[in-house]
Amino acid sequence: MKNFSKRLPRLGTENAFSVIGKAKKFEEEVLKPEGKHLVYLQIGEPGFDTPTNITEAGIKALKEGATHYTPTPGIPELRSAVAKKTGGYTGVAYEAEDVVVVSGGKPIIFYTINALIDAGDEVIIFNPSYPIYESVTEYLGGKVVPIHLREENDFNPDIGELAKSITSKTKLIVVNTPENPTGGVFTEENVRAIAKLAIENDLWVLADEIYNEMVHEGEHFSIASIPGMAERTVILNGCSKTYAMTGWRIGWGVTKNKEMAAALEQFSCNDISCPAAMTQYAALEAITGPQDEVRKMLAEYRKRRDLLVKLVNEVPGMKCHSPKGAFYLMVNVRELLDKLGITAAELCDRIMKEANVLILPGTVFGVFGDDFVRFSYVSTEENIIEGMGRIKKFVESL
Numbered sequence: 001m002k003n004f005s006k007r008l009p010r011l012g013t014e015n016a017f018s019v020i021g022k023a024k025k026f027e028e029e030v031l032k033p034e035g036k037h038l039v040y041l042q043i044g045e046p047g048f049d050t051p052t053n054i055t056e057a058g059i060k061a062l063k064e065g066a067t068h069y070t071p072t073p074g075i076p077e078l079r080s081a082v083a084k085k086t087g088g089y090t091g092v093a094y095e096a097e098d099v100v101v102v103s104g105g106k107p108i109i110f111y112t113i114n115a116l117i118d119a120g121d122e123v124i125i126f127n128p129s130y131p132i133y134e135s136v137t138e139y140l141g142g143k144v145v146p147i148h149l150r151e152e153n154d155f156n157p158d159i160g161e162l163a164k165s166i167t168s169k170t171k172l173i174v175v176n177t178p179e180n181p182t183g184g185v186f187t188e189e190n191v192r193a194i195a196k197l198a199i200e201n202d203l204w205v206l207a208d209e210i211y212n213e214m215v216h217e218g219e220h221f222s223i224a225s226i227p228g229m230a231e232r233t234v235i236l237n238g239c240s241k242t243y244a245m246t247g248w249r250i251g252w253g254v255t256k257n258k259e260m261a262a263a264l265e266q267f268s269c270n271d272i273s274c275p276a277a278m279t280q281y282a283a284l285e286a287i288t289g290p291q292d293e294v295r296k297m298l299a300e301y302r303k304r305r306d307l308l309v310k311l312v313n314e315v316p317g318m319k320c321h322s323p324k325g326a327f328y329l330m331v332n333v334r335e336l337l338d339k340l341g342i343t344a345a346e347l348c349d350r351i352m353k354e355a356n357v358l359i360l361p362g363t364v365f366g367v368f369g370d371d372f373v374r375f376s377y378v379s380t381e382e383n384i385i386e387g388m389g390r391i392k393k394f395v396e397s398l
């Protein structure tokens with residue numbers, strides 16, 4: 001057999017998916033026979049089903065014949081609706097042709113980085129971060145330049161450090177706010193400072209705004225809203241998180257740069273031809289229909305966040321700030337790790353096997369995640385109470 005490509009081993013992954021596979025196996029083979037189960041406090045998707053009006057719109061579309069290819073960048077009605085929605089929160093006059101609808105938000109990461117990065121080019125990625133930016137950059141032979149998001153700065157970047165890290169090879173900065181995994185929301189001041197550096201150094205920005213409607217305190221401020229940025233920014237957004245539609249796979253890229261929009265469309269044509277037809281109609285209903293379910297889900301997440309933050313801080317050796325956005329919580333476990341002489345990954349493994357609760361090590365999100373474990377608060381209050389009770393008992397027994 002001839003070899004696989006040289007770049008294949010450089011492709012990373014989203015370990016959250018493999019961790020869940022292993023955990024399910026452990027639950028089936030070890031816990032279930034003993035009448036036990038795992039409490040899942042790591043989940044990166046909404047803890048609600050898709051609102052009924054959206055599901056009904058998808059079913060209706062299917063019954064009415066949305067079973068064919070659509071134009072590659074999406075049906076015109078949806079592109080217009082996305083343009084209007086994005087214009088609404090950025091103040092940029094986006095039009096339908098500035099929007100490329102794809103299957104989930106993730107392809108926009110792959111397409112944007114592919115469109116820009118040659119071997120040796122540098123990509124600035126705040127860290128800890130969603131792992132796919134790094135995976136795709138390394139796959140293409142690009143160099144990842146991580147900028148530490150520190151807990152004491154509320155997981156906001158140090159602009160001085162960012163400025164120093166820019167070189168003649170820097171091409172792209174990835175700005176994900178609200179951030180996965182920290183729940184940090186970048187301040188307007190910091191977003192403006194990043195934009196200033198991007199303009200001064202002629203850089204592109206990938207603005208991952210998939211959690212932009214999940215802000216508990218303060219407001220999301222889009223980098224694209226700053227004059228001079230919409231032409232050098234690709235906004236990534238979609239239905240997965242806001243509308244609890246992870247399984248429908250609808251996301252989009254929005255940019256005022258015509259060549260970039262064409263490149264995104266061309267990648268999509270090579271990759272998927274078009275997003276699924278009936279899910280585009282469901283997405284249209286999600287965006288243009290009533291928004292009260294979104295508000296209800298957000299209020300519920302906020303309650304769960306407050307509960308989880310309180311319970312975590314009652315566990316000896318665990319501490320966290322209250323995150324301002326998304327639905328994640330980074331918990332500092334350094335004290336516990338030092339006491340036990342283990343890594344965050346080993347701690348999560350022990351918590352799974354001995355306390356039967358699943359959480360993720362911060363290292364899954366990059367080099368600066370090693371003091372942390374990540375929880376999510378999408379689970380029910382009942383599950384959060386049960387899971388944290390188990391973790392507290394486990395830690396107290398050490």
Ligand SMILES: Cc1ncc(COP(=O)(O)O)c(C=O)c1O
Binds near residue numbers: 044106176179238251
């Ligand atoms: C920061 C971030 N960007 C993008 C995505 C991908 O979203 P989608 O499921 O729509 O592909 C996720 C999903 O977890 C995410 O956390």
